[in-house]
Amino acid sequence: MLLADKTVIITGASRGIGRAAARECARQGARVVIGHSGSGQGTEAALSLIEEIKAFGGQAVEVGGDAADPDTGDKLVAGALKAFGSVDVFVNNAGICPFHSFLDMPREVYLKTVNTNLNGAYFAVQAAANQMKNQGKGGAIIAVSSISALVGGGMQTHYTPTKAGLHSLMQSCAIALGPYGIRCNSVLPGTIATDINKEDLADEEKLAYMTSRTPLGRLGEPDDVAGPIVFLASDMARYVTGASLLVDGGLFVNLQ
Ligand SMILES: NC(=O)C1=CN([C@@H]2O[C@H](COP(=O)(O)OP(=O)(O)OC[C@H]3O[C@@H](n4cnc5c(N)ncnc54)[C@H](OP(=O)(O)O)[C@@H]3O)[C@@H](O)[C@H]2O)C=CC1
Numbered sequence: 001m002l003l004a005d006k007t008v009i010i011t012g013a014s015r016g017i018g019r020a021a022a023r024e025c026a027r028q029g030a031r032v033v034i035g036h037s038g039s040g041q042g043t044e045a046a047l048s049l050i051e052e053i054k055a056f057g058g059q060a061v062e063v064g065g066d067a068a069d070p071d072t073g074d075k076l077v078a079g080a081l082k083a084f085g086s087v088d089v090f091v092n093n094a095g096i097c098p099f100h101s102f103l104d105m106p107r108e109v110y111l112k113t114v115n116t117n118l119n120g121a122y123f124a125v126q127a128a129a130n131q132m133k134n135q136g137k138g139g140a141i142i143a144v145s146s147i148s149a150l151v152g153g154g155m156q157t158h159y160t161p162t163k164a165g166l167h168s169l170m171q172s173c174a175i176a177l178g179p180y181g182i183r184c185n186s187v188l189p190g191t192i193a194t195d196i197n198k199e200d201l202a203d204e205e206k207l208a209y210m211t212s213r214t215p216l217g218r219l220g221e222p223d224d225v226a227g228p229i230v231f232l233a234s235d236m237a238r239y240v241t242g243a244s245l246l247v248d249g250g251l252f253v254n255l256q
């Protein structure tokens with residue numbers, strides 16, 4: 001098992017990519033902390049994932065908290081220590097993408113997106129990194145960034161900078177934390193069918209367009225991203241830091 005004896009915190013693990021990653025980490029032997037927003041639905045979804053994980057003999061707990069709150073990272077670390085006694089891997093995955101045009105972007109939508117996707121993430125990564133440093137045996141931090149760190153989106157002008165920011169944060173943290181044996185990498189998913197884009201992809205033309213642009217001929221599924229996250233979390237990636245891994249079915253390179 002690739003993650004035996006590691007404690008993994010994953011934010012936004014109640015649904016979508018985070019949920020698939022949490023399940024796969026647990027299958028690979030990790031003790032998992034399932035982060036979620038703390039809403040009624042988020043808590044319910046997290047509890048159902050704990051049941052799934054326990055059913056195959058895995059270990060998991062849930063911790064609710066707004067990803068935009070700079071204190072949520074400390075709360076997640078405290079939850080991991082209370083339940084499992086260590087933090088070995090931190091996966092920053094929670095995020096939102098409320099599609100909106102640029103010229104009339106409401107300030108509150110912009111600020112909520114940046115605070116949820118990037119500002120809170122900064123402090124959560126800092127909290128996890130300090131714990132790993134104090135433990136003295138290194139660790140792995142993975143940001144779920146996006147293909148959108150590298151390319152734009154006309155309805156995502158508030159969102160793409162947060163993904164570029166996470167990508168950049170992992171590069172700089174790789175330098176800052178390398179001396180402690182803490183590796184920092186990002187995954188850049190393409191278009192993965194989840195709740196975040198359910199409404200956007202309900203438009204059949206858009207769905208067909210995004211599918212046709214993907215060389216592998218289909219949109220991604222959350223499980224497609226789980227494997228790359230497990231790899232980067234594991235000792236198989238022990239000399240990989242400051243890297244970013246596109247997980248997009250070839251979407252990025254498909255110019256013509
Ligand atoms: N789907 C895609 O095509 C792509 C997604 N990504 C990124 O992947 C990540 C996960 O997205 P995806 O799985 O698609 O989305 P989902 O909408 O399926 O899941 C989002 C997750 O984030 C949590 N979350 C949302 N807001 C908050 C908040 N304020 N505080 C704490 N948790 C929160 C949700 O928790 P709760 O259930 O409690 O609401 C949920 O677990 C995001 O960062 C997204 O930007 C990147 C590239 C492509």
Ligand SMILES: C[C@H](O)[C@@H]1OC(=O)[C@H](O)[C@@H]1O
Pocket residue numbers: 097145146147148153163189190191192196197200
């Ligand atoms: C939400 C979008 O469909 C999704 O998120 C991203 O980061 C990419 O832009 C995807 O298309």
